[in-house]
Amino acid sequence: MEAYENQKDAADKYSLRGRVFAKLREDILSGTYQEMDELKEVVIGQELGVSRTPVREALRQLELEGLVTIVPNKGAYVTGISDQDIEDIFVIRSYLEGLCAAWACRNITKEQLDSLEEIVYLANFHVEKGNFDQVVELDNKFHELLYEACGSRILSHVLSDYHHYARRARTVNLSEAARARHSIGEHADIVKAIREKDEAAAEQYAHEHIEESIRRMHLADDEAARERENE
Amino acid sequence: MEAYENQKDAADKYSLRGRVFAKLREDILSGTYQEMDELKEVVIGQELGVSRTPVREALRQLELEGLVTIVPNKGAYVTGISDQDIEDIFVIRSYLEGLCAAWACRNITKEQLDSLEEIVYLANFHVEKGNFDQVVELDNKFHELLYEACGSRILSHVLSDYHHYARRARTVNLSEAARARHSIGEHADIVKAIREKDEAAAEQYAHEHIEESIRRMHLADDEAARERENE
DNA sequence: TATCATTAGAATGTATACAATAATACAAGA
DNA sequence: TCTTGTATTATTGTATACATTCTAATGATA
Secondary structure: OHHHHHHHHHHHHHHHHHHHHHHHHHHHHHHHOOOOOEOOHOOOOOOOHHOOHHHHHHHHHHHHOOOOOEOOOOEEEEEOOOHHHHHHHHHHHHHHHHHHHHHHHHHOOOOHHHHHHHHHHHHHHHHHOHHHHHHHHHHHHHHHHHHHOOOOHHHHHHHHHHHHHHHHHHHHOOOOHHHHHHEEEEEEEEHHHHHHHHHHHHHHHHHHHHHHHHHHHHHHHHHHHHHHHHH | OOOHHHHHHHHHHHHHHHHHHHHHHHHHHOOOOOOOOOEEEHHHHHHHOHHHHHHHHHHHHHHHHHHHEEEEEEEEEOOOHHHHHHHHHHOOOOOOOHHHHHHHHHHHOHHHHHHHHHHHHHHHHHHHHHHHHHHHHHHHHHHHHHHHHHOHHHHHHHHHHHHHHHHHHHHHHOOOOHHHHHHHHHHHHHHHHHHOOOOOHHHHHHHHHHHHHHHHHHHHHHHHHHHHOOO
């Protein structure tokens, strides 16, 4: 099954459908498309040089991801995700990441645990060097690895989805040294609790980590708002 | 947007893709297909009298739902959901339904609240008459309505998905009078807390309601196991 | 006999053709 | 002028044809 997953991911990147899917998702999340924009199959197909078939399949996938709304016999429209949606996702994640960390105490492998510690170590290095892209990348890896380590297909799947959704918000979140350092410190606490198999502590730390990141997100928003005022 | 959703659901039931999707999901969840069964596009198409196109789209949708695994250039395989998956879903739900009930305190409309009470009332009626199909149906309605009432598109969506997944387990869960009565009593507690806008209580009751239903599920499993032994 | 290359078959991936549906524009009548 | 019906057009829904990829069987060779 794991081998399947790998084949899947690999080929998804090279199949036309996979490429169209990735492209559209990127454009929706990055804001290239506006809310309620109509996504016409032929137009997109022409833009990317493919036929309608892979475009259709990509649109259907995006619908299941909640990024596109398909009205039968009418068209596909960008749903986008509102600020409220992002906020909701973070609150939901604060619960589920807690659960995830608790379950990881039971199911994590030694290799996974070592990888987590390595990620924390590397992140500390890059934040001091000011490589914020790397920090964001390592943050992604940390969480994805933790999802995998919880040993629950279901929980891992839903957390992965949400993690992807909130990508935009997270980038802002870690692009300032002080905030990034706090975040990495919280990661370290979580790993420590998991290593000691302290489920309650792991759950608590992971829960609070997301709650903190909500606060950091709000802080960043406020700063951005102030900047706009000063202009 | 709401109008769109309606159109969508309506047409999904009548489009070939929607029918194939519903049929396959039903067959997977009910156990007609075994884990790892290969789902060949042409075969399914012939069985249902449609071409490969709608079958392909349905399979892609099922993959996003996690019920099917597609290996590129190879085939689609039934993933199914294991007992462990069901267990995980219930634990996850226990947290999210709590959150849902809490949010409902802020966002529920008067009409929705009245509907919830009506459902509880009707369920009490039907459980005394022994109409367990009706009880299950009302249980479904209760939860779906609660999801809608929380006012969060995101939370509503994920809970709805899980609710659907765990359908099989729930049917067993409520098919005995004593268990059904307990469940309905818990529903009443939740509604009461929401009416009084007591977020903490609503969250607590909803959380415990799912935890209780896990226990009821285990009880039912144990009984079934005992029956098999006595045969 | 074991192993590897080749090839035939079958399945999916993609493109395209055709059907059904919905939106639009325009004209006729009140 | 407003409404309504109709025809046109554009778009999605479905079927089918073709391309590519994987699998497995066959046969040649060491």
